[in-house]
Amino acid sequence: MFTLFFSILGTLRSCFQTRAALQLEILALRHQINVLRRSQRGRVHLTSADRLFWTWLMYLWSGWRSALAIVKPETVIAWHRRGFRLYWSWKSRLGSPGRPQVSHEVRDLIRKISLANPLWGAPRIHGELLKLGIQLSQATVAKYMERRREPPSPTWRTFLDSHLKQLVSTDFFVVPTVNFRILFVFVVLAHHRRRVIHFNVTAHPTSEWTAQQITEAFPWDTVPRYLLHDRDSIYGDVFWQRVRGMAIREVLTDFPPSVSQEKQDK
Numbered sequence: 001m002f003t004l005f006f007s008i009l010g011t012l013r014s015c016f017q018t019r020a021a022l023q024l025e026i027l028a029l030r031h032q033i034n035v036l037r038r039s040q041r042g043r044v045h046l047t048s049a050d051r052l053f054w055t056w057l058m059y060l061w062s063g064w065r066s067a068l069a070i071v072k073p074e075t076v077i078a079w080h081r082r083g084f085r086l087y088w089s090w091k092s093r094l095g096s097p098g099r100p101q102v103s104h105e106v107r108d109l110i111r112k113i114s115l116a117n118p119l120w121g122a123p124r125i126h127g128e129l130l131k132l133g134i135q136l137s138q139a140t141v142a143k144y145m146e147r148r149r150e151p152p153s154p155t156w157r158t159f160l161d162s163h164l165k166q167l168v169s170t171d172f173f174v175v176p177t178v179n180f181r182i183l184f185v186f187v188v189l190a191h192h193r194r195r196v197i198h199f200n201v202t203a204h205p206t207s208e209w210t211a212q213q214i215t216e217a218f219p220w221d222t223v224p225r226y227l228l229h230d231r232d233s234i235y236g237d238v239f240w241q242r243v244r245g246m247a248i249r250e251v252l253t254d255f256p257p258s259v260s261q262e263k264q265d266k
Contacts (some may be wrong), residue, residue, distance in 0.1 A: 022064060028057060030069040035070055044070050051079045059178045076103045080178065087180050106134060114145040165192045166225035167251075170214075172205065172232065186210060189215045190224075207236030214242055226251050 039045045044136060054076045057064050065073045073128040106129075113125050122142035131137055168190050175183045185254045196215030202209055218224065227243060228251045229235055243250060 006055065011251050021061065024061045025063070028061075028173035032068075032235065033071050046071070052083075053078050055083055066090060068180050084176055084180055102136065102140060102144065106216065109134075110141055112148045118148070149175070167191045167228060168226070169195065169228035170210075170225045171229065172234065175201075186213050188213070190227075207234060207238040211239040212235055214239070214248075216247070218248075225249060228253065232237040 031050070035044060047181065054068070054071075056208070058080060060075055068076065071252075110125060110129070110215050113128065114120065117124075122138050122145060125145065126138045126141045126186065128137065129141065168188055170186065170188050172184050172186055175185055177183060181203065183201050183203055185199060185201050186205065186235060187196060189195070190197050200213050200216075214227075223246050225248065227248045240250070
């Protein structure tokens, strides 16, 4: 009885579908029937071509879940993620993964210099290594410096207690799409209540686009006093000028103290 009811309901629903969607649904159902015919002993046997077909159908047809019966929709999504990893592994097969390795001698030299000169930071040690003909980035030097265990700075805790209600932060994260593209999601977060104030998505983030998002996130009298973000190059001169024009003070993370202070004093 229920089978007949759902069959009639599916027939009525097909009357309101577009011709393209109806043809795709017929194609999906015929493919599943062929898979069940070639399967033996009640066990569904899927080939790589079957997985590729459903990954392709998921990209073309938004209603693919309604016609899927032989596997769960989560399985098809897992196939797509696996294909995404294989695609980018194939695309980057000619290049060497990651940064070039740093020899043990250079690592020991960086630790020895940092221990012998406790007041030297990564920029100073980086400059001394360049004089010796050792080509490394400043970030690599900072990575292998000897870490000194110091108590947390009370100044930062005091700053958070005093200005938490006036502090917001921004950041980017990436989202892979069905057709293997990368989208960048920009998020503005208020720290007082851990609330997302604003977000937007783009495929090509620029300093102008990021500056426009700040304007849309804080209209009229909702402008915060402090804006916390990292040293990503996307926060360029246009973004800095827009924030300065809105009377917002930037709090930079992962910057050497001299650079951070110099940018805030401008």
